[in-house]
Structures are given as C-alpha cells and as structure tokens.
Amino acid sequence: MLLAAPRFALPETLGEAITALADRPDATVVAGGTEVMPDLLWRTRRAEGFVSLRRVRELRGVTTTDDELVVAAGTPVAALIHVEHRALAAAATSLGTPLVRTEATIGGNVMSALPYRNLLPALLAADAALELTGPGGTRTVPFDGFVTAPGVTAIGPGELLTALRLPRHRGFADYAKVGRRNAQFVATASVAAVAAAGRVRLAFGNAGPTPVRSDAVDAVATALLDGTATPEELRAAVDAAVDPPTDPVASAEYRRHALGVLAVRLVVRAQVDAGLGS
C-alpha cells in the first residue's frame, strides 16, 4: 500500500512541521521521544506515523524579555537546570537521569500531561502561559486549565505546543517531590511554590487527575509566610483542595499527608529565603 505521505517526517522548520502534521493528522508528534518510545515498546500507545521535531531549530532555546521567560517547547530538560526561574530549574533537576534529561523536552513533559510529571506543578505555580501554533496561526492560553484529564490537554487538532511563557521571577521559587527511592523516580506527590511580593502560589502534582492549585490554599500559605497562619492550617487547606489517587505505590492518605508536609516545607523555605524564618 502506498501512503500519501511517508510515515516518518523530519521537518526542519516550524512551518514544515505544521504542514507535516496537517498531512498526517493521525501521526504522533515526537520530541525527545523519552515517553513515546517506551510507550510504543510497552504497547500502551500505537502510532500511525511520526512527525519528529528534533531538527526544528526554532523549537529550542530559552530567551528572556523584560517581563517574560520564554522557553521553546523543544528545549531539553537539561537546559532548564540553570534557568532563572527556580521552581522550573528544581523540577528539571530531579527529572529522570542525566541521559533522560538530555533528550527529554519541556514540551513533551507538558503534553504528556500525566499528573505526576515533574514540570507541571512548577509551570502552574509559575502561572505559565502556553503558545500553541497551528495552520491558523499562534494562540496563547494559560497553563492553568490546559490539562483536562490525565494525559489529555486542550490542544487543538493540527496544533503544536511551541513555547512556554513564564512571568519573570528572580525571587524564591522551588519544587520538591517524594518517591520510593532517592533518584530516578516518578513523583508519588510533588509541590511547587513561587513567592512574589509577599504572596505564595502553590501547585500540586499527583494530587488529583490534573495539576492542582487553589486560591484558598494560596491564601493560607501566604498567611503562613507572614506568620499569621499555622502549619496545621496550611495542611488542612491542602487536604481540602487535593484529591490524590490510591495505587500500588501509595495510598491517597499518604499522598494527602505528604502534599501537606511538602507545602509547609516550601513555605518554610520561602521564609528562610526572605530572612523571615529560622
């Protein structure tokens, strides 16, 4: 059987990539391939052809404007370890192994959209926006709400994730995750925090089917930073906001507990950073 287009496309420009995808609506987009390839191996994913983004130069690199950190979607995770935004840097540092980080991309992590993926809480706490480019042009959407279910996003047909835009942030930001060993592990639960202008914004990984944040939690976290709320109050607020799963790795009860503990610890770190704490 002759295919209209070869099953494997290796575009060199973003325009070519959009066209290649339009020609192969059922094809799988591959960036670093660190998720697509294992999925194919384990047969949890089928592919009717591939559009590889590896040669698209425009999709790599980190730039800054006066008010934004712009990360092209094909930027490898290894390149994020020293970015200005410390939550993103910390989440990148604990992703996989050095080999994986060299290949894995930020865009692949976002589009994988699984609740335990490292970068998602960091991007949510950072209040990131996403640039999506399709045949009709480019649109920008907030990351908050972009992931709609585990592995499912609001990306449109024929669209690629092309960049992530984070409000510039030089102050305290951090990320921590717990798992069952001390390196190369999937997050049992994770929390990211960004403190700016005396306010704390928290986001939670594997705390529900999609990345979780809540104004109520942030209000208590901010109060804890000020010394007007207690750690117990923050833990209670987190407990009310999250809905983590039970699976063979951990119970929902443990995840709730760990999310609360991590939230408090990140606020404590923010206090220390601000010279407020011990």
Add this chain to the structure above:
Amino acid sequence: MTGGIGESVRRPDGPAKVRGEFVYAGDLTADDVLVGVTVRSPHPHARITRIDTTAARATDGVHAVLTADDVPGDPWFGLTMRDEPVLAGDVVRYAGEPVVALAAVDAATARRAARAVVVEYEVLPAVTDPEVALTAPPLHPQAHPEGNVYRHVAYTCGDPDARGVVTVENTYRIGMQDPAFLAPEAGMATPLPGGGVLLEVATQWLHSDQQQVARALGLPPEQVEVRLAGVGGAFGGREDVTLHTHACLLALATGRPVRVEYTREESFLGHRQRHPGTIWLRHSADADGTIVAVEGRVLLDGGAYASTSPVVITNTVTLLQGPYRVPNGRFEGSSVRTHNPSCGAMRGFGVPQAAFAHEAQLDALAAALGLDPLEVRLRNALRRGDVATFGQTLDAPTPVREVIEGVRDLPLPTGPAKAPGGVGRAAEGGTVRRGVGYAVTIKNLAFSEGHTDESTATVSLRDGHATVHCACAEVGQGFVTVAEQIARTVLGATTVTVTQPDTLIASAGSTSASRQTMASGTAVHRACEVVRDRLLARVARAGDLDPATLSIAGTTVCAAGRPLTEVADAAPGHTVRATEHFAHPDTYPLGSTEGGMYVGFGFSAQRAVVDVDVDLGLVSVVQIASCQDVGTVVNPTQLLGQIEGGIVQGMGLALMEEVVVVDGLITNPHFEGYLIPTIVDAPEVVSTYVTDPEPGMPHGWKGVGEPPLCTAVPAVAAAVRAATGLPLPAVPIKPEHIALGLGSTPTVTWTTPRPAAPSSPGRAVVELDPTDRTGTWDAEGATGA
C-alpha cells in the same frame, strides 16, 4: 607469584563487559535463525476452552506454532515436583503462564503471529491468599491431589513451654522480591544431526536444564547438549527452566536455530520471585536477655507451581532461631500453592525472611529488658560445639561473637550524609533523624537435607598454560577468576583459560546456595593437584629425582626447595590432564539421627546507619558496616563485590523492592514500577572479615554470596526503627508505614519463669505429626501487621 589465591585478580571477562563487547545470551545469533515468542495467559486461573492457531500458522514467515499437544515427552516439568506444564493445555494457574510457543523469521513477524493466536478462556476464581489456600480444595489436583501445601515442616527441641521472665511476640511480613537481573532471559536452540539439540542459554544450572528439557522432548539427556551463554545476573532467578524447552521444541519442529529473548515484562512474569511470607515469632528470655524458648510459625506463598518451595520453607523454619543458642523451641511452617506468580530460589533462599523476623525480635527483647541490642546478641551467640534447634552440632568455626565485635568496633560515619528523598529535595525544611541498627545472621551454605552437592573439573596443563573445564555456571559471581587463581597457585600456570561450561562434563550443580567456590573451586583444586603431581612425577622420572622432593613455588618447579625449571619448560609439548570430582559429606533430612541437615554455615553482622525524614517516611542509608565470616579471602575485590552487591540488594528488599500482586496480577512488571536501588541510594560500605578457615576446604574457603543480603534486610529495618521509634514489622518499609505510623507493635508479656521440664527430650529434634498443628495465628495471640 602473581594472580594466585588471595589476590585481587581481575576478571577475565571484565574488559569485554566494560567495553560492551561481552556476548550475552541475547546477542546470540546464527545463519537462518528464527525468533521464538511465547503466548501467555492473562488470567491467574482459567480453563482453556479453545486454542485456534490457524491465523498464526497462516502468517507469512511463521515456521511453527506449538501447543501442549506438540510436547513429545513428559508434559510436566519442575525442579522438585514436576507439576508445571511445558505449555498449558487445559488449565492456566498463573497470569503469564505459557500457552503457545511459535517461531517466525523475525521478531516483528513472530509478535504479529502471537497476536493472531486465539486462546479462549473460561475464567475461574483465583485463590491468591495463602491463608485461604492452606485449607482450600486442591488447586492442582492432577499433580498434587493431597492439597496445596508444598511442604509442612514442624519440630520441637527441648521444652517449648519453658519460660523466662518475659516474652515478646509479633507477626512479620516480607514482600515478594524479584531477582531483577539486568539481562532478561535469552537463549538459542540449534538442531543437531541425529535428532538432538544444542541449547545455549543464560542459566545457573546446566545439568538440571538438560534433564528437564530432555524429559519434555522425549530424548535421552545426552541428546540435549546445554552450553552456557553469557549471563547478565541471576540471583536464583535462572535456576528454573523458562524458555529453554520452548526454544528446543521450536528448533526441532522447524529444523532451524531458534532464539528466544524475553522482554522485561515477560522476565517478571516468567521467572521465579522470592517467597513473600508471614512469620509469627515469640521469644521468651531471662532478665539478662538469655533466650529461654522460641516459638515460630511461617507461611510462605509459593505461588502456582512448586519450583523449590518445598526446600525454601525448611531454611526459613529451621533458621528462625538465628545465630543464637535456643535450648527450647517449637517451629512450624508451610509453603503453599496459590494462583500467584511462582516463587523459588533467590539469593538467601528463605533465610532473609527468617532473618528479618528474628532480628526484629532480638531488638524487641532488648527493648523490653532495657538491654543493649548488641549485649543481647552477644549473650546468646552460638559457639562452635553448640547444637542447633534442628539437631545439628556446629562442628566448624562459628564466629558469631567475632563478627558482632567486628562491626561494633568500626567507626561511625562522619562525613556529610545524603539527604533522605535524594534528588527530590523533599527533606529540606523538615527534620531528619539518624538511626543506627544492628543485625546478625546465620546462613546455611551449599545444598541441604541429602541433596547431593558435588562438582567435577577437568584441568590440563601444557607448557605452563592451564585449561579448566567445569560445568559451573558463571553468572557474574567470579568463578572464572577463582578457577584461574587456583590453577596459578597450585600449578604455577603462567596463563589460564577457563572454558565455557557445558554438559559434556559432569554436573557442577547450581550456581546458588553460596556453593560454587566450595564445590567447583574444590573440584578444580583437586584436579590441579593431580595434574601437578603427574607433572612432578614426570620431571622426577626425566631427571632421576625423588618426586617427594619436588614442589612448585610460583611458576617454578623446585627440587628440595631449590629452583629446577620453570613449569612452562618442565615437560615441553606434553599435556598433563586430570578430571577430579568433589562432593561434600552427606547431609540428612530434618529429624534424621544420622547426621546434620546442612553442609555448613556462614555468619554475618552488620551495622546500618540511616537518616530518616520521619514526617515524609523517606530514608537515606548512610553507611553499612559489615563483618562477615568468610573462611579465607580468596579475592579481595570480588569478595567486596559480593558484600556490596548483597547489601544493596538487601536494602532494596528492606526499603523499596516489591513485586506488587493484586488479584494474581503483577502490577509493576517493569523498572519504572519495580524500583531497585540506584547508586544515589547505595550506602557507603565498610567491609571487614573474620577468617577462620572452614575445615575440609582448600585454603579454608567458604561461601560468601548470600549472607550480606540476609543481614542487610534486618539491619536497615533496625536502623529505621531506631530513627523513628516505630515497630515496622513489614518489608519493604514504605514511606507511608513511617509517615502514617502503620504496623503493629510487639506484644510484651511478663511471665513467671518456668524451667524446661526435666523429661523434655534434650536437644534432639522431634518431628511433629504434620497434622498436629500448633493452633492458629489468632490462638497464639498474634496480631496482624
């Protein structure tokens, strides 16, 4: 003399392994080779109602599709019971059980054909709770009509009702550990002229494979030649037959070489795991910590097929006493058939389970009496000449006190520690507590209870070059290095080749039970001695010398201690060859009055230092100090490799490694979900030794491979308990066990001392009537974990 016994000689296969040039079983190939794959049951228990292979057969490039009907010989196989079908025909008894084997021109075609095989099942209820299986109707009436108990062991010694001032009791649980070797199962079968077959396979025991495969093929064993292919780790998981018979059946059916290599998932499904189990233990002691009596009960889940379950249970039950004097005791246990994955041999062979339980008990006893944990252990330490609860006199060095003192005196770590939680950086901003824990273990070495433990080696020497041939499987433990060292020391060989093991020579037994330096090393040693004596006799004849005055020092033949000639020049062009056999003294079944159950024992003590983030339940193992009874140090680097590897594998079981089985299905048959320690998790290891030579062994060597694992499991658990104050009666210890404080505390009861009844039968072993079971778990007051 360089390269002899006692030196850190480098592995002959080391450079190739480091460069990636070593040929592992999965790298085997041949002209015209076909690829074999296995179709497996997705159900833990089901009746097969229909197998339709028409579409698979019709697939282009498919050369054979085989079902149970195509097994020409014995349809059953197994290491002990022969209860496992080569291919399931009517009923499947675990999820992952092979049903169809097929061969095609390449892997993609074979996998496509496998998907085209239609197998219809009538799903049956699965019995996955070993407690239920104990009394359930037979799960496998064809092979095992009496019930589901693979073996029930029960005995007493002294007066088990004797009491000191205190008893402590608890119920302990051990999870299912996977050997998790890095190279999945692989092998290649090639038809031989005359109807036989050559099987090159990554295995631990060539002759057992040969017997089992030949039986299934309906061939005499000599028609099945087994040759060792490059092994990437084993740890017990390659002791059973997996793909072996399927590859041979396919090769004979197609007349072409067939290679089979499992995926990682198939590897988890296809090989044997370590038995998960529940152990209830009650210790009674005097106020000074002297153990008065121990009672214990074990239930191991053997899974769907017997494998070595009947043997493993005996190790667990008899070694519940630990390396301690126990004058009075009652011990009982069963391994039982369920529809879970089959369990069998894994490094430690039933002892890590026992060790985890008895060491937790010793600490509980020390805590109840307000004594130092090491003091309690020293007070009860076994000594040479003592009689074990199972009736065997410990007539070899028994340096329990020495290994304890050996770790006690090692300095504690001082350097900066790695934070619990590692790269996740969860601990910052929280509180980390340090804990120190100790464990001491006894591990039986070599085969037991009358199973012949033997090996044979052929050694030849020509112009200073020695060749060693032995069927001992090199699985990474370093026998190839040790054999080379022996030939250099005994023969003065300048170069040594250790040939690839095969079944053209007699059996060397399994590479397991810490036994190959003892068995095959001694066979090589004996063969070398005979070759040496023949060479010297020849030199004596040629030079008209008295052979009694000749000896070999380094690479030189000496007469009356003075250099005469180099070994390499002693008999130019002449080959001297000898084949020698070695067998350990006989062993006897539990309860026999003729002799002991075990060949020998190794003792080990460890001190673990851990840092624990108690709020999150995260652990960092900072250091493990070890002192082990090793007989003699044959190769310092390889010995340290065994200690470090065993410790890391043991801490894996203590903290993270668990095959999670839900309703008979493995939920984590991959390394994303089955976690083994990384180098970031591995502790600093400080290793010291007690070298008290083992009688009857050349240089006094003894097995060293299993004790470090057996000891690391309880040592790490003890340290985490010390850091948290929690009872932690189950391994692996999950973060939530710590963070949420799960697990029952030992029950401490103060009792009126009751000396052993004078009429109690001394220390003789008494087999209880297997039906005379000593109550239920509940009746003994044990609470669940």
